[in-house]
Amino acid sequence: MATPIPERETISVPPDGRPLDQQPAWRQDFPIDWPQDSYIERRDFVKFLTLTSLAFAVGQLWIAGKSWLRSRELPAGAKRIASTADLSVGASLVFDYPAPHDSCILVRLAEAEYVAFSQKCTHLSCAVIARPDQGVFHCPCHEGSFELRTGRVIAGPPPRPLPRIRLQFEGDEIFATGVEGGMV
Amino acid sequence: MPKRTFTREQRTPIVQGMLVFVLILVMLQLWLLTATMNAYLGGDDRVVWPAALASIACFTLNAGLVAYLRRLD
Numbered sequence: 001m002a003t004p005i006p007e008r009e010t011i012s013v014p015p016d017g018r019p020l021d022q023q024p025a026w027r028q029d030f031p032i033d034w035p036q037d038s039y040i041e042r043r044d045f046v047k048f049l050t051l052t053s054l055a056f057a058v059g060q061l062w063i064a065g066k067s068w069l070r071s072r073e074l075p076a077g078a079k080r081i082a083s084t085a086d087l088s089v090g091a092s093l094v095f096d097y098p099a100p101h102d103s104c105i106l107v108r109l110a111e112a113e114y115v116a117f118s119q120k121c122t123h124l125s126c127a128v129i130a131r132p133d134q135g136v137f138h139c140p141c142h143e144g145s146f147e148l149r150t151g152r153v154i155a156g157p158p159p160r161p162l163p164r165i166r167l168q169f170e171g172d173e174i175f176a177t178g179v180e181g182g183m184v
Numbered sequence: 185m186p187k188r189t190f191t192r193e194q195r196t197p198i199v200q201g202m203l204v205f206v207l208i209l210v211m212l213q214l215w216l217l218t219a220t221m222n223a224y225l226g227g228d229d230r231v232v233w234p235a236a237l238a239s240i241a242c243f244t245l246n247a248g249l250v251a252y253l254r255r256l257d
Contacts, residue, residue, distance in 0.1 A: 035192060042199045043253060049206045053246040056213035060239040063217075063224050067232040122225070160226040180227075 078168065078175045081106055081116070085172060092130040094119060097165060097176040104165050105130055105137070106174065107148065116165035116176060117151045123158040137162065195256055202249050209242045216242075 014023050015034060023031075076098030087093055087108040095116075097104045103119040107130045117137065119127050126141035136154065137146040144156030151162035166178040190198065220235040 035196065039192060039196045039199060042196070042203050043257075046199065046203050046206050046253060047250055049203075049210050050243075050246040050250045053206070053210050053213055053243045056210070056217050057236075057239045057243040059217050060213075060220060060236040063220055064232045064236040067224055067229045071229065159222060163227065 076176075076178055078177045081167075081174045081176050083172050084108075084169075084174065087114075090132045092132070095176070098179060103127060104176070106165075106167075107132060109149065114167055114174060115149060115151075116167055117146070117162040118165065118179070120162075121158055122153075122160040122162065123156070128162065190256060198256065199253065202253060206246050206249060209246055213239050213242050 014020065014027060014031075020028060020031060079097055081095045081097070082093055087106070089108050089110060092105055092107045094103060094105050096102055104116055105119045105128065106114060106116040108114050109132065117128075121128050121139040121141065121144055123139065123142055123144050126139050128137040128139045128144075128146065130148065131138050132148060135148045137148060137151070139145070139156065139158065142157050144158040145154050146152065146158065146162050147154050151164055153159070153161055164180040165176050166180060168175045168177045216235045216239050220232055223229075223231045
């Protein structure tokens, strides 16, 4: 009488490939179906990755929602910062704009040249320091540097330029009238 | 008991191929998320909605593949 051939679907293949009767006793008692195990592992990993994919899609929607809310915000109004007499050439002044905790920095570069930027470094939001003698805003946390006139990154880890504050002059008074590029 | 369309030996390469495809889509989504966040924080809102739609499309594809995978079992 011929030995019955097991169905292919029920064959258990030990990892070393030897037949089951040459395997240790524990494996003979509790044979593991390795191909099935491998199939289930991959199938479960696909399911896990799909959950990750859902999380990324939700994250994208969250950014889109924040963007929509930002687009509905009213533009920041004008706010008086200082008088031209308050600032000598090369000096800087810290002020809050547009919200009370949005720290910004105004620098007088020349007799009639002023620039203002958000003071938050675009890397990890440390406060940048104006160094007009070197022509830079310096971030002491991670040695980031931004150009004083334009706010663009010239050294270090910051990924984006500093958001610029629009200025308007009325007589001797300096007003902040808006933010270019959005606050971090 | 309904007859299975594929044997186990056939299903394993199918799930492996599916895994590679899903992995590529998830990596694309990760790149989209970081690039969109960078653009959003830099004040550029133009890419936000197209990127969100692309990411949702990737997820829909992945979900479709998982639905197919469930039918395989």
